[in-house]
Amino acid sequence: MALPGGSAGQEEGARPRAPEAPQQPQRKPVIQRSQVVVRFAGDSGDGMQLAGMQLTAESALAGNDLATLPDFPAEIRAPAGTLAGVSGFQLNFSSNEVFTPGDEPNVLVAMNPAALKANIDDLSTGAIVIVDKEAFTESNLKRAGYESNPLTDHSLDRFQVFEVEVGRLTTLALRELGLGNREVQRCRNMFVLGLVSWLYHRPLEPTLSWLNRRFEKSAELREANLRAVRAGYNFGEATEIFASSYQVPPARIEPGVYRNITGNSAVALGLVAAAVSAGRPLFLGSYPITPASDILHDLAAYKNFGVYTFQAEDEIAGVNAAIGAAFGGAIGVTTTSGPGMDLKAEAVGLAVKVELPLVIVDVQRAGPSTGMPTKPEQADLLMALYGRHGEAPLPVLAAATPADCFECAYEAVRLAVKYMTPVIVLSDSNLANGAEPWRLPELERLAPIKVEFRTDPEGYQPYLRDEQTLGRPWVIPGTPGLEHRIGGLSSEHLTGNVSYSPTNNELMVRIRARKIAGIARELAPTTVFGDPEGGDLVILAWGSTFGAVREAVKQARAAGRKVSHVHLRYLNPLPADLGAVLRRFAKVMVAELNLGQLLKLVRAEYLIDAFGCNKVQGRPFKVSELVARIERALK
Amino acid sequence: MALPGGSAGQEEGARPRAPEAPQQPQRKPVIQRSQVVVRFAGDSGDGMQLAGMQLTAESALAGNDLATLPDFPAEIRAPAGTLAGVSGFQLNFSSNEVFTPGDEPNVLVAMNPAALKANIDDLSTGAIVIVDKEAFTESNLKRAGYESNPLTDHSLDRFQVFEVEVGRLTTLALRELGLGNREVQRCRNMFVLGLVSWLYHRPLEPTLSWLNRRFEKSAELREANLRAVRAGYNFGEATEIFASSYQVPPARIEPGVYRNITGNSAVALGLVAAAVSAGRPLFLGSYPITPASDILHDLAAYKNFGVYTFQAEDEIAGVNAAIGAAFGGAIGVTTTSGPGMDLKAEAVGLAVKVELPLVIVDVQRAGPSTGMPTKPEQADLLMALYGRHGEAPLPVLAAATPADCFECAYEAVRLAVKYMTPVIVLSDSNLANGAEPWRLPELERLAPIKVEFRTDPEGYQPYLRDEQTLGRPWVIPGTPGLEHRIGGLSSEHLTGNVSYSPTNNELMVRIRARKIAGIARELAPTTVFGDPEGGDLVILAWGSTFGAVREAVKQARAAGRKVSHVHLRYLNPLPADLGAVLRRFAKVMVAELNLGQLLKLVRAEYLIDAFGCNKVQGRPFKVSELVARIERALK
C-alpha cells in the first residue's frame, strides 16, 4: 500500500516481479484473477488469525500487494459456537496496488454455523463459501441461532458452497501420529489454509518454514501441522470438489526488503529505532488496554535494546513514570487507548508546562466510554488537541497505515526531543491489528535524532530557549553545577522560578504556543493525489481511512470524476499550505470515522465550507460507500 | 450589575432610591462623586478581606451599585511583610450601574510597605493613598524589597498620601480593654474601615451589627472591634488630615430584596434551590481545590436541606460517587477546577453513555498544569466540550457574574434531569470570589424541575426515550419489577443490552448527539446589547468577562461607536439564531481570557471571519484595555 507522501508501491518506479512457480503441479483448469479477498472465520479457538497470517505470508511471497484486517470477537471469550465468539481474518491480495482489506470477500471459510451466520451477509452473489460440514450439528446450529440448517434450506443458493468434512479429513491425515482428538482438531485451521492455498496457487514455503520454527520444540505437533496443511492442499487438487483454481499474478511492487507488519508492532519498532538513533534508553510506562496492549508486549521483548517496560498500576502512573524517566534523560513513552487517554490528561498538561519530551500513543477504539473496545473509531482527535485544562498545545500526528505507524512513532520521538514537548500519536484498532507488507527503511535514511544534554553551567538557565526551535535545554540530574527545579506552577521566563507575574504568564503561554505552531515550518508541502491544480472535489482525511479513501478516489477518477485526495499526517500544527491547497477545489469533503472532528478544525482554520463524510459503526469505511458518497457530493 | 438577558439593574424600570442620611454629622466640605474604587491591601493576616466585605455591605446599604474583587496571595502563606503575602480587596461603588470592580483604584489603603509596593502601579495620578505609617519600619521596607522609604523618597509625589499611625491610634482606642497587643493589632483593619467609611459617607450600621453578631460570644473582642471602627470614623472627622470627604449618591436600582453574593456561594445556593425544586436529595462528591473548595464548604453547611457532601479521596472518586448517587435518584454534583476536570474526563464520558443526570462545576483557574491557582482564566472551554475520548457531547453553560452562578447552577440541574445528561457549568476564580449585590429571585418564578421516576413495568425499556427530549427514563433501584443493568459498553437501542451491532452503535451515537443539540430549541433568542439590527462591531463573550465587556461597550457607544455586545450563557448547544445575529455585524470580535477558544467554535460553526481579543495573565480584562481594543478593531 502506498503511504501518503511516501514512495513504497507507487506506480511509477515499481517494476513487475517474476511470478513464482506454483508449489506443486496443478492439473485442473486455472482462471486468472487480478484480486481476491479471502475471509477466514471460526471460533476464537479455531486459529483463524494464524491461518490468515500464513495466507498473508504466502501471498506476499507470491508477489501480490495485499492488506489484511483481523476482526476479533468482543473482549470476553464467548462460549464456543456462539456468534459472540466468532473470530475473523480477512486478506485482500492483488496484482494491483491494494489499499484496503476489501469490501466484500470472494471467499469465506466458515468453521462452524456461527462463523457462517456472522459473515454471510457481507458476501455478494457468487462468492465461494467453504464450510466445515461436520460442525453443522444440531447443537451448533442452535447455538448460532439458526432455525434450520443453511446447508440444506437453500438459503445459500446464491453462493458457491463447498461442504468439506474438515475434521474427519484432518483426523485421517494425522492418523498415524497418535495425537489426542483435541490436538488433532487444533490442526483444522492448517487444513483449510492448505485448501485455500491450493485454490489460489499460493506457495506453501512460508507456512512450512514457519511451522518448522514455531514447533521447534515439539516434533509431534510440527509434523501434525505440516501434514494438515499438505493434506488440505492435496485435497484441493485431488478431489472433484473444485472444478478449477485461480491465479493472481504478482503486483508491480517497489523493490526492497519487505516484511509483514501490524500497526502495533510498527509503533514498537519505530520507538526502538528512534531511541537507538537518539542514543538513549527507551522507557515505556503503560497499562494494558485493548487495542494498545500489544505495543507493551512487543516492547517488553526488546530489553537488549535498553528498553524499559513498566506495567504501571494505572494509566496515570504510566504517563507520570514516563515523565519521570524523561526528566532523567530517557525517551519517555506511554501507550494507551481512549479511556486511558482521559486519565493521562493532567500529566500531559504537566509535560507541556515543564517542557519535557514525551510520546503518547493513543490507539483509538470505538467510544464513548467503554464502547466497543475491539472496534475502530477516530473520535479522539479533538481530545488529543484540547483534552487538558488551560492552554496546553502539543503536536498531534496520525498514522495512515500499519507500516506508517513506524514512521509516526519515530517522528514523534524526533519532534519531542527537538522541541522539548509531549507529542501525541493517533493510531486505531484498524491499524493496530491490521497488517501490511512493509518495505523496510534504509537505516541510513532515518532522520537523525540528536540528543545533546547541556552540561555547561556557563550562562545556563532552565528556560533559556533555542532560538530556532524555542525548545528549552534538556539537562539531566547527575550533571554537576546545573542543579535546578522545575514544576507545574507558572514560572518565570529564563529562570523558571515560580512567578505570578501577569505579563510573564502571558509571555510563557504564548511562547509555548509559538513553539508548537513553529513546527509547521519543517513540514513538507501538502501532496495532492489526483489534481494538484484543483478540481471538483477533494477528500481530506487522516489516519487509517487512508486506504479506503485512496481506493475510492482512484475508482472515481477511473470513472472520470475530478476528485482528489489529501491525507494528513500532522493534525497539529496543520501544514502551512493546507488552506491554499483546499481552496483550489470547488468542494471539500472531510472523511473520518467520527461525527466531524477534523472537519471542525478545518472550518475554523480556513473558513471553508467543508462538509463531512462520517461513520461511527466501529468499522472502517467501505470503498463502495465512499464511491457512492463521492457521487452524491458531486451532484 | 445587569445579568446578560436578565433584568436586575437595567436602566429602564430602575427607580432612584432615597439617599441614606450619613451616620454622624459631617462638618468638613463634601465633594460629590459618581463612582469610587477602593482597594484595601495588607498582609494575609491583616483582615483586608473582612474590611473590604464590610465596606461592600455599607455601600450596598448606601444604595450604590457595586462590584468587588478579592485578590488572594498565592497558595502558600508567605512570611509576613513580603510581597508574596499581600492580600487585597477591591470595591467599586457607584451611583450608576457598575459592571466591574474598576480598573484603577481611587483609594489604596496599604497596611505595610509590601502592600504599597504590590499595588501602587495600578493607581493613577492623584489617587488617595492611606498608609499605616508605623508599618514602614526598616525591616518591613527590606522585606518588601524597598531600597529607600517611599514615604520620604518622593516616589509617591504624584499621589495624595495620608500617613496614619494606625497601630498607635487603635491601641489608644482600645486602651481600657486590657487586651494583648496581638488582639489590638488585629483590630487595625476595623480602624481603617472606619476611616474610609467616614471619607465616603458610608453608613456604619451593617458593620456594627455584623460585629455584634460575629463576636456574640466574646464581649471583649466585640467591644474592641466596635471601638476600632468608631475610632477610625471619628479620626477622619476630627483630624486635620483630610480636608474634605466624598459623597456617592445612590444608584437607580431595580426594587427587590438584595444580598451580597460570591459566585461560589451562588453556585451552592443554586444547587440547593434546584434540589429543593426537584424534591430530591443533593449529593456533592468533591475534592478540595482552589478556587472551587468554598462550594464544598458552603454545601457542607446545608445538611438540613438533605444535602450530602462527600469529600472524596480524589476528583475521580468525587465524580464517580456523584454518578452512583444519581443512579440511586439523587441530584449528583461534582465541583472542581481545571486539574480536577482532567481527572474526571473518563467518568463524565460514562455518564454521557449511560445517560444519567450529573452536574459538573468547573471553577476555572489560570493554567496549564498547576499554573496560578488563585488567578482567573477561561481556558477550559474546549476541554469542557471535547475533553473526553469518543463522541461524548454534553451541554455547557457559563456564568457571567457572581449572582448568575445561581441561575446557571439551577439551570444545569434542570437540564441534567430533563435530558438525562451530564451538564458542565463553567465559572472562574473571578466569579468564585468576587461578590455583587444579588436581587433575590422570587421562588415562585424559578423554573420548575420535574423529577418523575418511572415505576410502571408495563412496556418499560431502559433506553425507551421521551419523544420530545430524547431523554431515557430515570428508574431507581428499589423499584420493583424494573430491575435492569446499565454500563459503558455500546448498548442496544431500547433494551440497553450490550451490543456490537455497527448500525446500532451509529444510531445510539447520533441519538445522543441529537438529544444535546435539541436543547437549542428551548433557548431564548439571543439578546444584543447595543444595536440589535446590526452595526460595525459586535463583541461576543462568555463567562466572567461580562462586566468588563459591557462597560467597555457602553463607553465606546457613549463615544459614538456602533459597537454591540452579545454574551453567551449556553456554549453548547449554541443558540440557534447566533449565526444570523452575528452576521448582522461588519466585524465580530470574540473576547475571552484564553488564546481563542470560543473563537474557534464560532468560526467553525458559522464560517464568520471573527477575530479574538485575548488575555492570559491570570487577570480579568480592564475596561480601558477593551475600549482601546474596540478602537483598534474599528480602524
Next chain:
Amino acid sequence: MAGTLTRKDFVSNQEVRWCPGCGDYAILAQVQKVLPEFGVAREKVVFISGIGCSSRFPYYMNTYGFHTIHGRAPAIATGLKVTRPDLEVWVVTGDGDGLSIGGNHLVHALRRNIGLKILLFNNRIYGLTKGQYSPTSEVGKVTKSTPMGSVDFPFNPIAVALGAHASFVCRAVDVEQKHLGEMLRRAHEHRGGAFIEIFQNCNIFNDGAFHELTDKPLKADYQLILEHGKPLIFGRNRDKGVRLNGHKPEIVTLANGASEKDLLVHDETDPALGFILANFAPPMPTPIGVFYVDSRPPFEAEMNRQLERAKEQRGVGDLRKLLYGGDTWTVS
C-alpha cells in the same frame, strides 16, 4: 415476596459469556444460590462492577446493576450507598480492577467503612486484556508483558485490607461452594463494609494458580479454615496445628506432644492476629475464612445521622429562609 424468592429470580436473561471452565461461574452460581436466602427484595439489591472478566457479573444478576469503568466501582457504589442506605450494594471487582487501577478507591471505601459488600475475584492475572500479570501475580511470573518474569513484589489483598483497617475481611475459594456461601452470608450480615477475597481460577491465562487449595489430595494440607474461637488445626488427618512462638507462628504436629490447647485460637476481633494470619506463607497453610471483624458504625449511617441531626437542630431546610435569611437589604 422477598421470602419466596428462589435462585431463578436472580438469573438474568443475558447469556453468560465467560470462558468455559472459568471460576467465575462457580461464584455466580453461589451468589445466585444464597441471595434468595437473605430475604432481601430483589429490587433492593444492586451489583456494581468495574471492568474485567469478573466485572461482567452484574449482567447475569436479575437485580439492579451497573457495569461501570475500570477501577471505579467502589467510588460509584459509595455515592449510591451513602444516599440509599436502604439498598444492599454488592461490588464485584478483580485483582486488576480492584487492586491496580482501583486500589485507592478500594482502601478508602474500606477505611471509611462504607457498607458495601466487595467481592474481589483474585485470579492473579488480567483476564479480560488477555493475560498480563496483575498486582497479585507472583514474582517471576512470565506473561505477555513480562517475558523474562515479573519483578513486582505482589500485594497480599488481605494484608492490604487490614492495613486499611477494613471492618470485615475474609477469604474464600471459588470452588469451595459451601464455605463461599457462608462467607457471603457473613458479609451480608456484617453491618458495614465487607471485603471478600475470592481465589478464582482463570483456566485460560493462569490455570491452577490455586491448585493446592482446590485439588482434592492436596487441599487438606494446604488449607487452614479459620473459625472464631476454635484452635487452628488442619491437615488431612487434622493432626497439624498452628502455635505462636512469641508472636511468630509455627506448625506443630498434634501427635508429637503438642496438644490442642497449646494451639493458637482464632479471634476474629484481633487485628494483629489477622495480620499474622494474612502473612502466612509456605510452609504455613493458606487460611480461608474470616480474618477480622470490627463493629464500628458504617459511614453511611453516620452521614445520614448528621443530616437528621441537622434537620432536628435547624429544622428541615426552608429555601426561602436560606436565600432571604442572610444580610439582605431592600430596594423599593
Next chain:
Amino acid sequence: MAGTLTRKDFVSNQEVRWCPGCGDYAILAQVQKVLPEFGVAREKVVFISGIGCSSRFPYYMNTYGFHTIHGRAPAIATGLKVTRPDLEVWVVTGDGDGLSIGGNHLVHALRRNIGLKILLFNNRIYGLTKGQYSPTSEVGKVTKSTPMGSVDFPFNPIAVALGAHASFVCRAVDVEQKHLGEMLRRAHEHRGGAFIEIFQNCNIFNDGAFHELTDKPLKADYQLILEHGKPLIFGRNRDKGVRLNGHKPEIVTLANGASEKDLLVHDETDPALGFILANFAPPMPTPIGVFYVDSRPPFEAEMNRQLERAKEQRGVGDLRKLLYGGDTWTVS
C-alpha cells in the same frame, strides 16, 4: 567534592514560604543538615514532590527537583529511579497528597520496593487548600468541609505501608531533630524503598495535633522510641514497659514486679510485630522509630538486571537485525 559538602550547599536561593512556625521548617533544616553527611554528590540528589504545602520542599533544596502534580510524585519518581538507579531520589508528600489522591501510587511504589526515600509529612490536615480534613484526621474533626465533624475513619499510615509490604517503614517527629536525622540516615542506608511518616505540626490549621509527642512535660509518657533488639520501655522515669499477653500488647510498670526481661523486645524484621506496634492506640504510647525492615532487592535493581541479562543472552540490540531479522522477502 561530595565529602566536603556542607548544609549551605543544599540551600537553594529561593525564599522559603511556609507559615512562620510551620513544622516543615524543622524537617527542611534536618534534611539539609544530614544530606551532606551522606557523601552523595549534590547533583546526584533529586527531590520530587506532589502538591501541598509540604510539596514546596524541592524549591528549597539546591539539588535537582521536580514539583509535579497532586499525588503523582511516587509515579514520577518511579520512572526516574528505574532508569537512573545511580540517583538518590527523595519523594516529599503530604497526608493528602500521599494518602488521599496519591494513595494508590504510594502503595504500589512500596510493594514494588522502588528505591525511593518517601517522606510523608503528616499534619492530619490539608494545609495548602486551607484546612479541610485529610485521610489521617481523627473522627469527629470539625473543618471547613466537615462542620458537624468528620465521619471518616482515618488511615494509619504505618499500617497502610505495612499492609502494602513496604520494605522499610518508620516514623519520626518534626521537632525531634536528632531522631529525625537518624531516621533519614536509616532511610538513606536502606537498600530499597523507604517510607518515613513524619508527624508535622500545621500551626495554622491543625495546631498541636501531636502535642503529646512534642510538649516537654508530656512526651516522655507518650512517646515510645523503638530500637531494634531493645525492650520497649518508656515513661519519664523509664519505668513503663510493653509486654505481650498472647499477641495483645499491654503496659506494665517495671517497679511493680515486672522486669525488663518480661518485656517485648523490638524486632524490626518481624512484620507482625510491626503491625502490632502500628496499631498502638491510647492508652498505649505512640511508637516512633523503625517499625519494619526487610532486605528484598529493589525493583530497579531487578529490572536493570533483566536488561543486562537480555543483552548478555541476545547481544546488545542491533537495529538492523531487529528490523530485517524476521520473516522478510525481497522484491527486486
